[in-house]
Amino acid sequence: MQILRWVSKVFLICFAVSVFSVSVEAEEGSQSQAPICFEADRVSLLGFKSKILKDTTEILASWVGRDCCGGDWEGVVCNPATGRVTGLALQRPDKENQMYMIGTLSASLGNLHFLEVLVISGMKHISGPIPESLTNLNRLTQLILEDNSLEGSIPPGLGHLSLLKTLSLNGNRLRGQIPPTLGNLRNLLVITLARNFLSGPIPPTFKNFTTLQSFDLSFNLLSGFIPDTLGKSQNLTYIDLSNNHLSGTFPISICSLANLQDLSLSHNQLTGTIPDQIGSLKSLTSLQLSDNKFIGHIPASISRLHNLWNLNLSRNGFSDTLPVIPSLLSVDLSYNNLSLGTVPDWIKNKQLSNVNLAGCKLGGNLPKFTKPDSLSSIDLSNNLFTDGISSFFTNLSTLQSIKLSNNQLKFDLSEVQLPDGITFIDLHSNQITGSLSSIINNRTSNFLEALDVSGNHISGGIPEFPEGLSLKVLNIGSNKITGHIPSSISNLVELEMLDIQRNLITGTIPTTLGLLSKLQWLDVCVNSITGKIPTSLLGIKGLKHANFRANRLCGEIPQGRPYNIFPGSAYAHNLCLCGKPLPPCRGKNQAKMGQ
Numbered sequence: 404m405q406i407l408r409w410v411s412k413v414f415l416i417c418f419a420v421s422v423f424s425v426s427v428e429a430e431e432g433s434q435s436q437a438p439i440c441f442e443a444d445r446v447s448l449l450g451f452k453s454k455i456l457k458d459t460t461e462i463l464a465s466w467v468g469r470d471c472c473g474g475d476w477e478g479v480v481c482n483p484a485t486g487r488v489t490g491l492a493l494q495r496p497d498k499e500n501q502m503y504m505i506g507t508l509s510a511s512l513g514n515l516h517f518l519e520v521l522v523i524s525g526m527k528h529i530s531g532p533i534p535e536s537l538t539n540l541n542r543l544t545q546l547i548l549e550d551n552s553l554e555g556s557i558p559p560g561l562g563h564l565s566l567l568k569t570l571s572l573n574g575n576r577l578r579g580q581i582p583p584t585l586g587n588l589r590n591l592l593v594i595t596l597a598r599n600f601l602s603g604p605i606p607p608t609f610k611n612f613t614t615l616q617s618f619d620l621s622f623n624l625l626s627g628f629i630p631d632t633l634g635k636s637q638n639l640t641y642i643d644l645s646n647n648h649l650s651g652t653f654p655i656s657i658c659s660l661a662n663l664q665d666l667s668l669s670h671n672q673l674t675g676t677i678p679d680q681i682g683s684l685k686s687l688t689s690l691q692l693s694d695n696k697f698i699g700h701i702p703a704s705i706s707r708l709h710n711l712w713n714l715n716l717s718r719n720g721f722s723d724t725l726p727v728i729p730s731l732l733s734v735d736l737s738y739n740n741l742s743l744g745t746v747p748d749w750i751k752n753k754q755l756s757n758v759n760l761a762g763c764k765l766g767g768n769l770p771k772f773t774k775p776d777s778l779s780s781i782d783l784s785n786n787l788f789t790d791g792i793s794s795f796f797t798n799l800s801t802l803q804s805i806k807l808s809n810n811q812l813k814f815d816l817s818e819v820q821l822p823d824g825i826t827f828i829d830l831h832s833n834q835i836t837g838s839l840s841s842i843i844n845n846r847t848s849n850f851l852e853a854l855d856v857s858g859n860h861i862s863g864g865i866p867e868f869p870e871g872l873s874l875k876v877l878n879i880g881s882n883k884i885t886g887h888i889p890s891s892i893s894n895l896v897e898l899e900m901l902d903i904q905r906n907l908i909t910g911t912i913p914t915t916l917g918l919l920s921k922l923q924w925l926d927v928c929v930n931s932i933t934g935k936i937p938t939s940l941l942g943i944k945g946l947k948h949a950n951f952r953a954n955r956l957c958g959e960i961p962q963g964r965p966y967n968i969f970p971g972s973a974y975a976h977n978l979c980l981c982g983k984p985l986p987p988c989r990g991k992n993q994a995k996m997g998q
């Protein structure tokens with residue numbers, strides 16, 4: 404995808420340059436005769452415009468008047484000599500999220516016989532099929548219809564567009580099999596069909612893509628084997644087949660791709676071992692094989708890959724031992740069959756940005772990284788660490804994300820000195836003691852977005868929440884926290900998840916909780932909370948999960964969505980809650996009780 408974006412950027416630059424030169428030529432020619440667009444092409448363009456029912460990009464608003472080539476029609480490029488339309492490039496401005504077109508692609512596009520470049524991308528709501536008529540556009544070198552909502556199957560006739568260099572249909576809703584005829588596209592440099600619902604096999608005809616540089620079929624429903632003929636496309640630099648249902652073994656022919664930089668086969672059902680020949684992928688910078696069923700050793704030859712900076716082998720069955728990989732910046736070996744015991748020295752002593760070694764049977768003291776100032780994320784969860792927290796965070800000045808959950812760490816929260824820029828902290832299921840006020844106080848970083856300290860032995864009360872925090876997730880469940888919920892909870896305006904279940908919390912639910920309009924998940928079950936469920940909670944419109952079970956609540960449940968349609972079990976084992984989904988309150992008295 405990265406590469407594709409790069410390719411399309413380069414292409415757009417070329418395109419812009421050609422637009423520029425066209426307009427220069429147009430100006431030079433204007434003394435003699437202004438280029439007037441070919442009438443049939445104008446009609447075809449207006450045919451396209453007529454099927455776009457809404458256009459918040461306002462690009463098509465510029466398509467007025469007789470001369471589609473004069474430069475006023477945004478996105479239209481002509482041959483100045485003939486007035487024929489040679490390029491149509493409609494792209495949503497990169498960051499403008501509100502912009503889109505609603506409609507379908509008119510078959511009249513297929514009448515633009517001189518079209519070499521067709522780009523309609525990022526319009527989000529252009530639906531309906533890819534018109535068959537596009538298969539007539541035999542001068543096309545670029546066909547880019549990314550990030551719309553196109554439906555139906557890929558027209559097999561696209562395989563006739565023999566000059567095509569770039570075919571990109573990613574981010575649509577295309578279904579069915581990839582037509583084998585696409586294998587006829589001998590000049591293809593880039594093919595990306597990612598993020599659709601394509602199924603069936605990768606066509607065996609794809610072996611003739613000798614010029615191909617970038618191959619992206621990720622995020623589809625493809626099944627069957629990866630063709631072992633991929634190795635014939637010697638110019639491939641980028642392969643992404645991740646997030647499909649592909650099976651079989653690692654195709655050994657891939658190891659002959661001397662130019663390959665990026666290989667992702669993550670999230671498939673691939674089996675067997677990784678061939679030792681992988682060491683011949685001299686250009687490889689990123690190797691992602693996570694979430695498959697690979698077994699055996701990580702081949703020692705991988706140490707010879709001197710450009711490899713990103714290695715993600717997580718969630719497979721790889722077993723010991725781990726070779727030294729000198730060039731890495733990011734390593735993820737989580738959840739394999741590795742028993743590393745301690746973090747290898749070469750990882751502790753390297754300048755790394757991501758270290759993910761969850762579930763690697765690591766124990767003893769948490770590691771001391773000797774070059775801590777490059778690390779941005781660390782995942783050491785699901786290991787057997789017992790100690791070493793007090794110096795662990797020292798000098799991890801750029802750390803953003805830390806996961807130490809499911810270890811046997813025993814420490815008091817007051818021993819922890821968190822880095823300033825930290826956004827994500829997961830310490831759940833350890834043996835942590837102390838009070839939350841060590842972490843949540845008026846010095847808490849505004850960058851902190853998620854804090855999970857559930858399943859520990861934390862005591863004391865819930866501290867006041869200062870203004871300005873960005874917390875989205877707060878999970879303090881299954882501890883020994885006492886006292887009440889402070890009404891300053893409403894300062895957590897970004898909060899999406901609040902879980903305080905299974906503590907010793909008393910007092911009432913503050914009415915200010917209803918001000919947390921982004922809340923989606925609220926769990927206060929198994930505490931000793933008293934009083935009513937405040938009707939102010941009706942202000943939380945997007946709540947998807949709530950659990951008030953096993954408290955001492957009483958009175959009428961807020962009678963409105965979603966509270967009256969949650970299952971009754973969400974309110975069970977309280978003092979005297981009533982009203983939908985529970986039985987009606989018996990008269991005004993019960994409804995008012997708890998106030």
Ligand SMILES: *[C@@H]1O[C@H](CO)[C@@H](O)[C@H](O)[C@H]1NC(C)=O
Binds near residue numbers: 586587608611
């Ligand atoms: C692939 O190439 C071979 C020879 O290079 C040719 O015989 C065959 O017809 C081609 N297949 C396709 C689908 O283009």
Ligand SMILES: *[C@@H]1O[C@H](CO)[C@@H](O)[C@H](O)[C@H]1NC(C)=O
Binds near residue numbers: 614638
């Ligand atoms: C592969 O790329 C090289 C260098 O860009 C180029 O000269 C060569 O023609 C390409 N090979 C094929 C089969 O396209």
Ligand SMILES: *[C@@H]1O[C@H](CO)[C@@H](O)[C@H](O)[C@H]1NC(C)=O
Binds near residue numbers: 670693694757759
């Ligand atoms: C490794 O890949 C998995 C997805 O398969 C992803 O969740 C994880 O974040 C990746 N690790 C790193 C360090 O990027």
Ligand SMILES: *[C@@H]1O[C@H](CO)[C@@H](O)[C@H](O)[C@H]1NC(C)=O
Binds near residue numbers: 723
């Ligand atoms: C896990 O690793 C151990 C030793 O490293 C090995 O004996 C065992 O067969 C491996 N298990 C699987 C399922 O690969």
Ligand SMILES: *[C@@H]1O[C@H](CO)[C@@H](O)[C@H](O)[C@H]1NC(C)=O
Binds near residue numbers: 794797798
């Ligand atoms: C942290 O960094 C400072 C300054 O670079 C250095 O003096 C100190 O020894 C480091 N502390 C640890 C525990 O590495």
Ligand SMILES: *[C@@H]1O[C@H](CO)[C@@H](O)[C@H](O)[C@H]1NC(C)=O
Binds near residue numbers: 845
């Ligand atoms: C932070 O809180 C402490 C204790 O509650 C208080 O003494 C201090 O003045 C507060 N600092 C700021 C900057 O608000």
